[in-house]
Amino acid sequence: MADSDTETQDDYYSVLGISSAASVKDIKRAFRVIVKDHHPDISMDEEATDFQIFLNDVYETLMDPEKRAEYDAISGFQLGGTNPFRDVHAERDQVFVDEFSCIGCRNCNNVCPRTFEMEDEYGRARVVDQGLDTGEQIALLI
Template sequence: MEFKDYYQTLGVEPTAGEAEIKSAYRRLARKYHPDVSKEADAEDRFKAVNEAYEALRDPEKRAAYDQLRARGYRPGQEYQPQDFGGRPGQGFDFEEVFGSTGGGAGFSDFFENLFGQRARGGGPGFGGQAPRGETRARLSVPLRAVYEGSTIRVTVNGRQLDVRVPKGIRPGQAIRLAGQGSGGGNLLLEVEYAADPQFEVDGSNVIHVLQVTPWQAALGATVSVPTLGGSVELKVPAGSEAGRKLRLRGRGLPGAQPGDQIVELEITAPRPETDAQRKAYEKLAKAFASQA
């Protein structure tokens, strides 16, 4: 199978820190989101960016990937796990299960080979055969499935299973599937949230970074904002500055006390593409020359 350079996909150096990787992911995910981008290969690029971030955001996965990359593999080169007696990620002591809501949203064969099968060997942790015949695994769940309480299809050891995700389930909580584990035992899926290009999670709240133009921030505007439950209209107060946080109550994760959505403003200036737009920027520069 073909080796993938996840650092190259995100446009960062292998020495990049967590914050730089997250920033690159958010920028590229917004750029190639199928609902926004008009580029012909946007969906494929979007999937590639998601896969790269999923591999690099977790320290254990990143360490396993770096171990393989250090062997000199480069993009397009054939990767043969058996050359090294197995996957470089064999230090994992859990089975990783990745779900999708359909539409071919899975990861590549390279990713699944590196991270997606049961690790061999012992050691403590969440994995392998647990007492009383329970098989344990981690399930990466999309935020929208958590918000809606929907069914997702997952692949476990080559079998496809439909898993009902309880509305508002939290990371670390588990879903038990009777009789779906090894030897007919139960399968216990520990939930973690999948990376989302539009939202970050802070407890029961979700955070969305909203790009607004300088004039929208200065003069005020009503703009469309994505939420887990669909787009809503948000009023941006006049005189807003970059970093200002606006709250959409009850638009976070559901629960006994539903969370809110925090909208953080990011001011971006569109690139001038016509003479009229460039002249408009020149007039703006002159008008605010005294404040420069």
């Protein structure tokens, strides 16, 4: 949405206005409140459909125990969890796709076609092999 900034959208819990310790009931309640205000059939905002798709992804992730645990570990909400994409101390010798941030723009695949491939089911980039494209090509993605 126009009034949501990118940093907030990186944190699924902030998007829903709940804590990372929220219960399933809290997640459902927060999701319903936001949908009432921002659903494309109700909102006059031109970006409402895109935001609703994003909201649905947030809801699906947080309601599925396995996906939520994975999200929490990657996003640093789990005790001892770190996000390797944000940790400046992590070695940068391999290429990865942050599945929570990938928007399916095809840039990775276009710049490094031997390293990346577009996944059919969700339209996100996936790494299929390491070290085939040059370091200069990979650097264009950073």
